[in-house]
Amino acid sequence: MTRVVHYLNQFFAGIGGEDSAGVGPGTAAGPVGPGRRLGALLGDGFEIVATVWCGDDHAAAGDGVAAEIVAMAAEAKAELLLAGPAFGSGRYGLACARVAAAAEAAGIPAVAAMHEDNPGVGDAGAAPVVGVGPSAREMPAALDRLAGAARTVAAGRVLTPAGGRVGPVPRRGVLAEAPAAARAVDLLLARLGGDRERSEVPLPSFDRVVPAAPLADPAGATVVLVTEGALVPDGNPDKLESARATRWQRYPLDGLDRLEPGAWRSVHGGFSTVWANEDPHRILPVDAARDLEREGAIGVLGSEYLVTVGNGTAVATARRFGVEWADDLRRSGARAAILTAT
Amino acid sequence: MLCNLTGIALRVGAPRIVPTRGIPYPTGDPALPPAEERAWRRRLVEQALVAVSTPVEGPTLFPLDGGP
Numbered sequence: 028m029t030r031v032v033h034y035l036n037q038f039f040a041g042i043g044g045e046d047s048a049g050v051g052p053g054t055a056a057g058p059v060g061p062g063r064r065l066g067a068l069l070g071d072g073f074e075i076v077a078t079v080w081c082g083d084d085h086a087a088a089g090d091g092v093a094a095e096i097v098a099m100a101a102e103a104k105a106e107l108l109l110a111g112p113a114f115g116s117g118r119y120g121l122a123c124a125r126v127a128a129a130a131e132a133a134g135i136p137a138v139a140a141m142h143e144d145n146p147g148v149g150d151a152g153a154a155p156v157v158g159v160g161p162s163a164r165e166m167p168a169a170l171d172r173l174a175g176a177a178r179t180v181a182a183g184r185v186l187t188p189a190g191g192r193v194g195p196v197p198r199r200g201v202l203a204e205a206p207a208a209a210r211a212v213d214l215l216l217a218r219l220g221g222d223r224e225r226s227e228v229p230l231p232s233f234d235r236v237v238p239a240a241p242l243a244d245p246a247g248a249t250v251v252l253v254t255e256g257a258l259v260p261d262g263n264p265d266k267l268e269s270a271r272a273t274r275w276q277r278y279p280l281d282g283l284d285r286l287e288p289g290a291w292r293s294v295h296g297g298f299s300t301v302w303a304n305e306d307p308h309r310i311l312p313v314d315a316a317r318d319l320e321r322e323g324a325i326g327v328l329g330s331e332y333l334v335t336v337g338n339g340t341a342v343a344t345a346r347r348f349g350v351e352w353a354d355d356l357r358r359s360g361a362r363a364a365i366l367t368a369t
Numbered sequence: 370m371l372c373n374l375t376g377i378a379l380r381v382g383a384p385r386i387v388p389t390r391g392i393p394y395p396t397g398d399p400a401l402p403p404a405e406e407r408a409w410r411r412r413l414v415e416q417a418l419v420a421v422s423t424p425v426e427g428p429t430l431f432p433l434d435g436g437p
Contacts, residue, residue, distance in 0.1 A: 238384035238425045245418045256395065298393045308410060309397030315407070315414040324418065363421040365414065367395040368372035 029181050031075045032105035033062040034096060034126050036119045040080035048118075050082035052092065054099045061166060065109070068174035073181070077103035086122035093122075093129035105135050107181055112140035112169040113147065115161040120147030128152030136180050140173040141193075144346060148194030155186035158193035188229050194343075233342070248362035251329030252280070253352060255337030256303065256310035256369045257295035268336055269296030275335035275348055277355075280328065285314050297338035298369060310367055329361055337368060371395045371413055379428045385420040387413060387431045 037047040039060045058066045058075040066075040079099045086092050100108050108130040110123035123139040124147035130137035137154040141147055142161045157176035159169035172191050179186050185199075186192045203210065210227065217225045242248055259267050265276050286307035293303040293310055303310045311332060320328045333352055337345070356364055370383045372395060378386045389395045396410045412433055420431040 233381045235427075236382045236384060238427070239421075241424045242418075242422045245422055250418075254395075300393065302391075302394045302397065302399050305399075306397060306406075308407075309394035309399075312396040312410050312414050315396070315411040318411065319414060319418070324415070363418075365417045365421075366370045367389075368370055368374075368378070369392050369395055 029073045030104055030106045031066075031069065031073050031177070032100040032103050032108050033058060033065060033075050033078045034100075034108060034110040034123060035060060035062065035078060035080045036086070036113075036116075036122065037080055037082040040078065042080060042082075048082045048084040050080075051085050052079060052081040052096050052099060054079045054103070056103075061112075061170060064167070065170045065174060068170055069177060070174075073107075073177070077105070081122065083116070083118035083122060086125075087118040093125040094133075096126050097129045097133050097135065100130065100135060101133065105130075107177060108135050108137040109173060109177055110137065110139040112159045112166070112173055113142075113145060114159060114163055114165070114169065115142045115145055117146045120145035121150055123147060124150035124152075124154075124156065127154035127156070130154065138173065138176045138180050138186070140169060140176070143193035144343075144350060146347060148343070151194060153197060155180065155192050155196075156194040157186065157191045234346075242363050245325050245363070246323055247326045249327045249329055249360050250316070250325045251332065251356055251359065251361040251364045252311055252313065252316060252367070253333040253364050254311055254367045255335050255340075256293055256367055257336035257338075258291055258293050258303065258307055258310040258334055261290050261292050263292070263294050267294055267334065269294050270336065270338040272336045272338070272340050272344060272348075275333060275352070277331045277333050279331050280313060281330045283313060284317050286311065295336050295338055295369060297336075310369070312365075312367070316365075329359065331359075371417060375430060379430070382428055384425050384428060385417075385423070385431060386428065387416045387420055387433070389413065 037050050038044055041060055055078050059078040062075050062078050079096050110127045113120040113123045120141040127137035127139040128151050131153040139151050139156045140159050143158040148156050157172050159172050176186050179190055267276055291307040293300040308314050316328045319325050371387045371389050372378050373389045373392045375386055375388050390398045396413050398406050398409050416431055416433050
């Protein structure tokens with residue numbers, strides 16, 4: 028009988044909504060809320076002996092909170108800790124990931140569940156994260172996946188992408204049965220025989236993007252310039268990276284008709300920025316956009332531009348930026364974006 | 370999206386792609402005299418507006434032909 032402790036946030040634990048996001052960790056015996064169904068799905072051999080919850084804001088705030096939560100789990104003699112499912116909820120996902128990471132570090136195997144685009148997927152340390160749908164509408168399927176992942180981990184097996192694992196997978200050294208050359212020839216023969224899927228390393232998959240409906244009338248629209256060409260104010264005041272971006276910035280274009288050479292520069296580390304620095308419009312076409320705005324070809328040029336560096340950007344990071352940019356554009360009333368890529 | 374490596378853009382699924390002339394200068398062409406480079410830039414931005422106003426089913430190129 029594996030003793031399971033289930034971590035939930037304040038909402039799923041039934042404490043309250045956003046108003047209770049600041050509550051500290053609490054615990055109760057047995058399963059709570061979705062934990063009941065999770066317990067049923069886990070079946071014989073598992074028992075959710077306790078549930079620990081915490082408010083999303085409190086959990087996201089400090090380092091010590093994850094340790095506090097794991098201490099409560101340890102008090103309940105947890106042999107396995109399951110966190111979530113957090114779906115697309117960022118603070119909740121971060122909390123689940125950190126709790127799972129802290130549990131593993133304390134010697135309690137753990138699994139966190141959240142959507143693959145959740146910002147928390149990278150924070151789970153040695154604990155695997157199992158992917159679930161983006162919203163709580165998919166709770167039944169999500170609990171199913173979490174239960175499946177729990178069984179895998181409890182059996183001492185490693186959760187793999189084929190089993191739903193998402194997020195970065197820490198490397199482990201394994202002694203292979205045959206040398207790499209022999210395995211490579213086997214893979215090649217398999218491919219020649221028609222097996223196009225077999226691979227030792229999963230290749231990144233690019234999800235299919237449904238194209239947005241066309242703009243009916245650019246003349247009435249707010250159009251925003253965005254770029255991955257790392258064009259920033261001279262001096263790079265916010266220290267945008269030159270590669271492997273971890274963030275993006277926004278800078279004002281209000282009142283600017285043109286970009287003055289010398290006042291801007293590209294910090295992109297992937298190509299020679301000489302031409303961009305001679306004329307910043309080669310990266311961000313503010314002059315052309317203003318002319319078109321003046322002539323009425325577009326309604327309004329966005330008052331800010333968004334910028335990051337597209338140089339060795341992790342796919343998951345780029346995906347996250349895309350989601351954040353889309354959200355930002357929507358909120359600023361933009362109807363279209365022009366992205367210059369290098 | 371305005372970019373030079375259109376093969377990559379198509380593969381990762383960018384829906385509307387306007388090909389440019391060089392990686393270091395998506396909306397430029399240093400081989401041209403300044404006035405012509407500005408004219409080329411304007412054509413690119415206009416083509417971007419054409420692209421966002423056009424319905425597409427999947428990754429689609431919107432190339433400009435010829436010079437500035």
